Amino acid sequence: MTVATDTRALDVLADFPAIPEGWAYLDTAATAQKPKPVLDVIARAYGETYATVHRGVYQRSADMTLAYEAARRRVADFIGAASPDECVFVRGATEGINLVAQCWAGTQLRAGDRILLSALEHHSNIVPWQMVAERIGAHIDVVPLTDDQCIDLDAMAAMLTDQHKLVALAHVSNVLGSVLDVKRAAQLAHGVGAKILIDGCQAVPRMAVDVRDLDCDFYVFSGHKLYGPTGIGVLWARGDLLDAMPPYQGGGSMIDRVTFEKTSYAPPPGRFEAGTPHIVGALGLHAAIDYVAEIGLDRIHAHETALVAQAREALSQINSVRLYGPEDSAGIVSFSIQGVHPHDIGTILDEEQVAIRAGHHCAQPLMDLLDIPATARASFGVYNNAADVAALVRGIERVTRIFG
Incomplete structure (x- = not known):
């Protein structure tokens, strides 16, 4: 043929x-190959300019800190975030969803509340919600698909109630390739007072995303599907939601002051980035975004x-x-x-x-x-x-x- x-x-x-x-x-869809500009940035960062970030007072550390935070600004610009502080670096979309499940849903939902997913979701957008629901006594509902195997938003509209506090859906299905009308889904969720999280892993590498225009509350994606390195991803969330969320992990960097009596935490996004971050991964993600943006x-x-x-x-x-x-x-x-x-x-x-x-x-x-x-x-x-x-x-x- x-x-x-x-x-x-x-x-x-x-x-x-x-x-x-x-x-x-x-x-x-599983993982993208890496272009030379990304590989070159990674090799240079490890081979010539490597240092830690946010800690050293010496020049190379300061320069690497600037590069790391420049990557955050590039991410914010790429997805239309209002501020770089709304962008949390995580290991990937899976960690981003788990962070929201533990730090937002785990603290905001109560017994009897409901979470709405769809029939085509990746396990990473199912299991974290099941873990939270089981712990607090919430319930999970599942939106069916249309005849052409897209998320059925008409059915979603009929299913939503004021008991629903969170909706979590894939922007693009990793199996079917079907594209969600995120703006309508967000409108439906917000109509009953629910927050909406969008799994953007398959969307971000192939279509323009503006989180403010989409009107979602949380958006996650992984760098390695965007022609960047593994081990780096992004959780975007509205600033007011991040401000109200407790930390996900404890350790260095995410603190304001530590005493044995009490610890105070850094503001977002630092609050959610405990320990030494994937510095070179962030730089590689920056290069990957530049690469797809240039095309x-x-x-x-x-x-x-x-x-x-x-x-x-x-x-x-x-x-x-x-x-x-x-x-x-x-x-x-x-x-x-x-x-x-x-x-x-x-x-x-x-x-x-x-x-x-x-x-x-x-x-x-x-x-x-x-x-x-x-x-x-x-x-x-x-x-x-x-x-x-x-x-x-x-x-x-x-x-x-x-x-x-």
Whole structure:
């Protein structure tokens, strides 16, 4: 099968040294490869300019502190935050959600209160709320999906009550690629007095995000899905919410003054960043944001949308393939092949130099809803092109031949 080449596609593959010629990396939704500018910043920070932050009075430490806080300002600008102090550096979105679960929900919710999630959430946006709900006696409700496998906001509107204190939803599904209308979801949540948290892991790398325009209360994302390093992520929250939240962990940096009788805490974001932070991770995240901003998020989204359309069109012509998610999914195509386990699909594709994800994608409740154990998932990034789609299709055709 021939897949047409989009002459408008991005041509940045040379920026990614970890992608050798002939290897189709289609697992960006799990983690993105890193461009040279990010690798260079990381290497320089560890190899030439490394020092701790917020503590040293010597010049290199002061310079590194400036660079670290410049990364926070870059994050704030990137997501439209009102202030850098609203941006807390965490290990990733998972830690950001857990922080909100423990420090906001764990202190604000009471027995009988309700939390609203959706059927397509990642485990990281389910389990922390279950832990809190079990501890305090709150209840969890689940919004169903529409026929095209998007979060059903009409159903959400009908389900919400004044007992709901928190809504937590994915901006873009990591399995289906479906995109949430965050502004409407926020309006619905706020209409009953609930706060809303958005998991932006799959959205931030491929579309412009303005947290104030979206009108959410919390927003989280991970750096490694944004072409940055692992171990760094961001929790954004409204300033008044952060001010009212107790610390997540105790230790150095997050304090104002410590005595054995009583400890007072630093204002946000320092209050939530106990211990020596992932300094170089923050610098790498800064470089990654600069990289995608230079390309342009609108251009990235258009590029990935075109690849998704090509992949879905080609795969839809193979009778044994079942596609999941909406036609306009954002950068992600999940599928199954009749009679073939997704792990076998992934293994055979690997032999064809095509890397995909196979499994439940940390979304077992969604798999149960779809009545399948797992899916195969191809996810695209800035470095992919029509040749990668063609390689995917050839590999799947080989799978169907092998399994008859």
